[in-house]
Amino acid sequence: MLDSTEIAKLAGVSRSTVSKVLNNYPNISAETREKVLEIVRKNNYVPNSNAQALAGKVNSVIGIFIYEKNYQDSIKTNQGKNFVYFTDFIDACMKESFVYKHQILVDVIEDKIGEARVETFFKNGSIAGGIFIGLNQESSFIKKLMEKDYRLALIDYRKDLDGHKKNSSTFLINVKDYEGSYEVTKRLIDSGCKKILYIAGDEKKLTGSERKNGYTQCLKDNNIEIQEELIISSNFKKDDSYFKIKEFLEKNIEFHGVISANDTMAYSFLDVVEELGLKERFKDIPIWGYDNLKYSFIQGIKTVAPNFSQGAVEAIKSLIVEGYGKETPQKIEVKLIEKLEDYLNS
Numbered sequence: 093m094l095d096s097t098e099i100a101k102l103a104g105v106s107r108s109t110v111s112k113v114l115n116n117y118p119n120i121s122a123e124t125r126e127k128v129l130e131i132v133r134k135n136n137y138v139p140n141s142n143a144q145a146l147a148g149k150v151n152s153v154i155g156i157f158i159y160e161k162n163y164q165d166s167i168k169t170n171q172g173k174n175f176v177y178f179t180d181f182i183d184a185c186m187k188e189s190f191v192y193k194h195q196i197l198v199d200v201i202e203d204k205i206g207e208a209r210v211e212t213f214f215k216n217g218s219i220a221g222g223i224f225i226g227l228n229q230e231s232s233f234i235k236k237l238m239e240k241d242y243r244l245a246l247i248d249y250r251k252d253l254d255g256h257k258k259n260s261s262t263f264l265i266n267v268k269d270y271e272g273s274y275e276v277t278k279r280l281i282d283s284g285c286k287k288i289l290y291i292a293g294d295e296k297k298l299t300g301s302e303r304k305n306g307y308t309q310c311l312k313d314n315n316i317e318i319q320e321e322l323i324i325s326s327n328f329k330k331d332d333s334y335f336k337i338k339e340f341l342e343k344n345i346e347f348h349g350v351i352s353a354n355d356t357m358a359y360s361f362l363d364v365v366e367e368l369g370l371k372e373r374f375k376d377i378p379i380w381g382y383d384n385l386k387y388s389f390i391q392g393i394k395t396v397a398p399n400f401s402q403g404a405v406e407a408i409k410s411l412i413v414e415g416y417g418k419e420t421p422q423k424i425e426v427k428l429i430e431k432l433e434d435y436l437n438s
Contacts, residue, residue: 094135095215097240102135103128107241108261119414152194154411155219156182157210159201159226178225181247184404185223192412194220207233214242221261221411223247228296238262245407248298249421263410264421265403269299269382272396272426273306276351276380279428281314285349285378291337291361293328293353300328303353303382322347326357333357338364348377355381355388355395362391389435397438399425 096114100107105124112120113128131137158178186196197219201207213219214237221243227234229250237244243261248269280288290307293300304323311318324340326333333352337360352358358381365374381388384397403424409416429435 094137099137102131153197153219154189154194155197155222157199157201157222157224161202180400184400188404188408223407243411245410265406266421267398267424268426269302270306273303274310277307277310280349287347288349289322289347291324291352291357328354330356330360334360337361350379352381355383355385358393389429395429397427397429
């Protein structure tokens with residue numbers, strides 16, 4: 093049986109147009125509507141979601157799909173903190189979707205099997221659109237979904253969509269990662285820190301590359317030499333960063349402040365310092381993380397807080413509200429949590 097993508101090709105329209113016809117959207121010309129419905133009738137096409145669309149009912153499920161390799165293993169080994177970053181965003185999306193009487197489906201993509209599972213959700217009409225977070229910038233799967241014109245909201249994805257048609261149903265919502273990292277670095281420099289240790293995340297993800305770029309560009313703008321020995325390359329995760337931080341600290345290299353590309357790796361820094369008996373030595377060194385995880389500030393980590401509520405509004409409305417979010421990427425603001433007042437108001 094044909095799927096909606098093949099119906100769209102036969103009708104000479106986009107897949108989103110087919111969806112709008114089946115969901116009885118008003119802003120479709122009578123000629124286009126009839127052409128699509130004629131092909132639907134000839135091919136006995138019925139969406140797998142219990143023919144809801146043909147009954148004039150709009151699908152009310154939004155998928156949130158999180159890329160997290162080895163997620164099952166991380167849960168078994170109590171490394172679940174790697175996942176905490178996503179929970180605040182999911183919670184904000186659930187609250188926003190409730191306003192529009194939509195439901196949320198959450199799934200974790202660990203591998204190709206997970207991608208195939210998610211593609212099935214789109215193919216059989218189980219979801220009205222999908223929000224993707226934790227993406228690798230080189231993802232061929234996302235490009236495949238774009239080509240099929242599914243409604244997608246991509247969090248922290250590349251800023252350009254070269255070769256992708258302008259009437260795309262793909263929306264970009266990016267955190268101001270570069271700006272936040274730049275501002276943190278500037279604050280440390282202004283406070284007298286000239287040698288700043290940077291713990292980098294996965295640079296194949298926009299989040300990782302933008303946060304590192306903010307750090308390095310600020311150093312350049314302030315005529316401070318970038319010292320590669322002060323950059324630890326990691327992957328945002330606690331286990332990997334722990335061993336690399338330990339290896340670094342054992343070299344006894346001088347530094348005056350720490351910036352971590354996320355709070356989880358800043359936790360690793362604190363754990364290694366305690367294990368090596370260096371708490372007294374580093375008690376006055378400022379430590380900055382990113383993402384404002386629940387206990388970061390309480391543990392002495394200053395942090396950059398993305399506005400998850402704003403991101404959820406942008407993502408949900410882009411997928412649900414027709415004509416919303418055409419100017420992409422939308423930008424999620426960040427706030428620096430440095431004082432108790434900042435923390436209480438975050």
